Amino acid sequence: MRLPQSAIELMHREQLEYLRDWQRQAYEAGLVGCDYPQASGGGGRSHCQRIANQEMQRAGRPFLPNILGLGMAAPTLQIHGNDFQRETLLPRLFSCADIWCQGFSEPGAGSDLANVQTRAERHGDGWRITGHKVWTSLAHFADWMILLARTDRERKYQGMTYFVVPISANLDETVRVRPLIKITGETGFNEVFFDGLEIPDHYRVGEIGQGWEVAQTTLLHERGGGPMVTPSSGHGGTPERALGDAYALLDLARRTPRGAGTAADDPVLRDRIMQLIIRQEGSKQGARRARVPALCDHPMRLALQPKLVMSEIRQDVCALAMEIQGAAASLSIGDAHAPDGGEWTLGYLNSYGVTIAAGSNEIQRNILGERVLGLAKSK
Amino acid sequence: MRLPQSAIELMHREQLEYLRDWQRQAYEAGLVGCDYPQASGGGGRSHCQRIANQEMQRAGRPFLPNILGLGMAAPTLQIHGNDFQRETLLPRLFSCADIWCQGFSEPGAGSDLANVQTRAERHGDGWRITGHKVWTSLAHFADWMILLARTDRERKYQGMTYFVVPISANLDETVRVRPLIKITGETGFNEVFFDGLEIPDHYRVGEIGQGWEVAQTTLLHERGGGPMVTPSSGHGGTPERALGDAYALLDLARRTPRGAGTAADDPVLRDRIMQLIIRQEGSKQGARRARVPALCDHPMRLALQPKLVMSEIRQDVCALAMEIQGAAASLSIGDAHAPDGGEWTLGYLNSYGVTIAAGSNEIQRNILGERVLGLAKSK
């Protein structure tokens, strides 16, 4: 079975079950959620998750499939959630009993996220949800979704409220999931339609009208800058180096014939590989520096960079890999002769998922310019 | 005597007189203004200036010093001016009897040119000018200035009127010129203060309130896209290749030691030189294509590119020359050991004059995006 490179590339239930089993075992071994309180199903420790991650990565483990839950839902529910959300939902999230997805983007609310139109209306003691979410990774497998919905049409930012909503339990009734096909031809993300889904009030996260503030916690963690360290165990590449890692280009170049020697002998290619290795190492050391307060000028400056920087490095690494491969980069993953099984070219196409999603990189640059450099808002 | 690379680098009257004499001779030989009507002092021909330019450039002539007059004032006066302006002023402009400068920019009107605050107020039959212009190349030598002034404070774009104003005749009376020092340490551009300069009404160009429209003709020619071809004879570099020409890097690299050989043996430097030669050749062929209507999709698309593109190529060429030179690029034009007399480093610093002036390149990109691609105005 081929494992995809990341959770958003998950297509088949067979892949999911394999990875779900791995996450459950990692959780039972205390490697997932160790920094969360025991009441939330966590390990009740502090500063342990980073070490657990390093150990799992060193061991070359595959990734944890419930990444959207671990990286976004869990910290948000821990910080803003109620007892039900923390004590009932989080343990199942960590053990991978429930798969989570994120319902923020809509057709008219991409970069302009605060423009969400999906409605949550009071209905008895609870709420009724109606609307249309897009680019929803894992929705086809998901049991729960974190949802940003409009509760007041008169106000833009103060008119949103944050919920958790059950997906699989209502599938093909008040919730419909339509798979979208990516440019790679793979499925893996979806449109989700809500047609009057009814939920109780204790599925609401934070106060009514405070959804934008709650969502900031989610987004900060998504960008890699939040206070909770996301459990993360590895990737889908070789145990040594993730595909998309700049150092892996060294090996690729050494294996690829060019002229009388290999691509590793070509000084211009060497120069371009070095550029990427330097950017990647600079970003890695930046993540290290982010934890040394005396070497940080501004608390958000390094924290807000990882998603932006790493997504572009990965895109450029894959593009350069294709140049290294030359003619052979034309071959797709279905071809027996494709070098490295065609994963570099596939990785190139998939890299846009990350430069576009979770606030396009254009928006990330706005955020950095405005929050860190204090420049006037561009919108 | 060292000749500067372009008119905006003119510092000394001795340089000016040498070049003025050359322009007068070129004019008398029919090589300057040949496409203008004879009534304007021109040659009364059509499509000749381009050929004259090529011949002068091939012969390795220095540049024509009255470049702001030839490139901006002359086409504007020819198209929008009255009989006095065309018949009295233009012949003296072509022969270099009068030197011209441009008075558009102000401290608060740089990229936002339409924000000019210099006032022209009715005074008897004429006008009285009060205000402050900056970045005025050649003002220290100039006899005349083309001036954009405000005649109506209530309206931004319709509140401006275009004039020609005498500078040298009123110097140190109602006109004061203060030299500014460039980052190179050279003089060559100026602030100009008007303290109630009085001019007759026939110095007005176009209708009252139409200054912005008249200025568009000036700016279009400044960007290299106007209908009148600017007389242009060469540059200050070697006769073979202008300094700042990408092809000149080949020779520089061949002459510069690096490792066991020369910089021309370094494959990475070779690659970077090729990149610049290709951009430059592409821009040159673009200027050729601009005159083949069947190969142009939009009338302004190629016409608006030259200033933007060539200024950045020149900047990048000079920067790369410094990398080729390595340690020796630290030496300034005053140093006996500076390669090529330090002109590349000086040229690098001066290159910002062109990427900033005449509508910064950021503004040029706006104009191209808005006028050619039809994108929404960014302001």
Add this chain to the structure above:
Amino acid sequence: MTQPRDFGFDADITLLRDTARQLLRDRLPTDALHRLVAAEHDPHRPPACNWDPQLWQQIVDLGWTTVAVPEDTGGAGMPLVALAALAEEAGRAALPSPFLATAAATLVLRQCQSQAARELLHEIAAGRTATLAITPRSGAWETHACDLQLDDGRLHGSAWYVQDAAKAEVLIAKAAHPDGLALVAVPVTTKGVELVPDAIVDLTRDQAHVHFDAVPAGSAQLLAPPGTGAAALEAAWPAVLTLVAADICGAGEWLLQTTAEYARTREQFDRPIGFFQAVKHPLVNLMIQLDQARSLTYHAACAHDCEPEQAGKFARMAKAAAAEVAAFGANRAIQLHGGMGFTWECAVHLYTKRQKHNQLLYGDAMYQRARLAELLLA
């Protein structure tokens, strides 16, 4: 010899180009193209060759395949800039067809002096399709690199990365021989020829590798006898590179205009996104780079006819500039389309994939610049 100011782009060529553009706009609008080539999306789908032979027949009827064939072999003998203009239109439509492959074959045949070559040129003018089979398994673009041997009148070995092989009737095979490289015409149906389709990323092309098992190569098939093949290929090569550059320029223009249209209409923050300089300026940079590549392409085409000793240099420039803009334009088109740009249903991916293929075909920008440096610093 100097070049004409207008690149030789005269009224006849303008008409040819405009007719081509109209034909493709009518017969293969983007939604039809998507239905034609993107019906199957599974990345593990088997290799396919999706194209419209009826449309190709119309193209043949319009004379595209005669353009580069000399008049004395039944063609129109038009300047290369005419062929480049057609390639540009093919790129703009992301046309799946044997046009580029056949045109490249034509240009090589023009450099062969043999009767066999003249006959094949006649057949191409009449609509027969052909493709070059000249690349070894390593993917090296150098003329001398070859995995195919001509031995005792028979071909043994293989050729790789054969463009649009499933649409071609004749292979122009490059073969090593003790006396030097030869070029041999091999009908694809010849016994001993095994054409193995590749699964490729570009949905608007097909590609194959070909095994030759003692395929007969008689003198009637010898386009260029041993020892003359390299010179013919090298003389034709600037023109071949120029055509790929032209395809890129056409496809690049489609990406530019489609993305600009999206930026004019898609609204976020209550404004069309083209208002934002993070959208506007990359599009302007793309336009500038495209214009440079396009101008260099016409220049290279014109050099091929008017100053052939300069053609190699200018073709390297054109392909280098085009390869850069192929990558940059594909990149920005997806990114600026946002989530839509990442979907299969949005046609941007068809052009993106064609451009990535074009970028690398016959050598990317770095490769071309290295060759250019050899020419300029010789």
Add this chain to the structure above:
Amino acid sequence: MTQPRDFGFDADITLLRDTARQLLRDRLPTDALHRLVAAEHDPHRPPACNWDPQLWQQIVDLGWTTVAVPEDTGGAGMPLVALAALAEEAGRAALPSPFLATAAATLVLRQCQSQAARELLHEIAAGRTATLAITPRSGAWETHACDLQLDDGRLHGSAWYVQDAAKAEVLIAKAAHPDGLALVAVPVTTKGVELVPDAIVDLTRDQAHVHFDAVPAGSAQLLAPPGTGAAALEAAWPAVLTLVAADICGAGEWLLQTTAEYARTREQFDRPIGFFQAVKHPLVNLMIQLDQARSLTYHAACAHDCEPEQAGKFARMAKAAAAEVAAFGANRAIQLHGGMGFTWECAVHLYTKRQKHNQLLYGDAMYQRARLAELLLA
């Protein structure tokens, strides 16, 4: 050995750094710097050495010159990251001083085993200034490149691109000898030493070339005897590169913050120009690149102390990243300041010129990457 998580940047070093920053902010604010170094603007001005010796004495009193000197030779023996932090502050202030030159000399001396080197380290800790005289006229940065000979106890030849030579009291001269390179301490006042100032673009430094005419080089001056000089230089070199990278990061941060401040306050089109993404996004890109260079610099400094076998690799990365950001930051700072940025009176040019000097000093980014590739692909 692995690195400490915090790069070894402890509370003592933080205090040292913060004190340095405050001192330079108080004693050399930007307007004072401009008066000090930019009073004369004529590009043909004679070579000058503008600095503030009183400020330098304060710096010596604060112990900067002891930081990298080992404790057993009278110094503080602090980690390299402490010295890098000071270099960063020197860069932030664009400080004209012999600090960087003396620090580089110190790092080289630490790699010499001789009594002469130990004595000079003692003197440096006490405030004596020094600089490296190790570059040939060609400007080659390779260790073996040398225009100076040690012959029969005397030095003949020349050294070029000597940094801050007019502020240094002792030259650390690299000299060729039949047994291999030697390093020799030569007081600048020695008979036969002719120091010729260069006219340079950077106003915050001085530079010279030095002629040696049979200058005596007795054994008491031999820092590294023939055959041991190359190893000493090469062992010190990662640290020297790291310091230049640190200077760049400091100066780059000044350019970033100064330009950001301009973008917050300068208005055009009735808005602060920082509103426009054509201003905002380049500043963000500059910040990101600066942060990468700065993180790599601390990493390289820490490697020098904790995993010296890795130091060469990481120092090349740091200098390469820093050289790129030196050029990019200088470029954007001028451009985004518009007309003001092009004037002598705006201090941006002081930093721009320092950064262009820093960019090229000891090899630009391409050069460092080529060396890095040799290490990674060995």
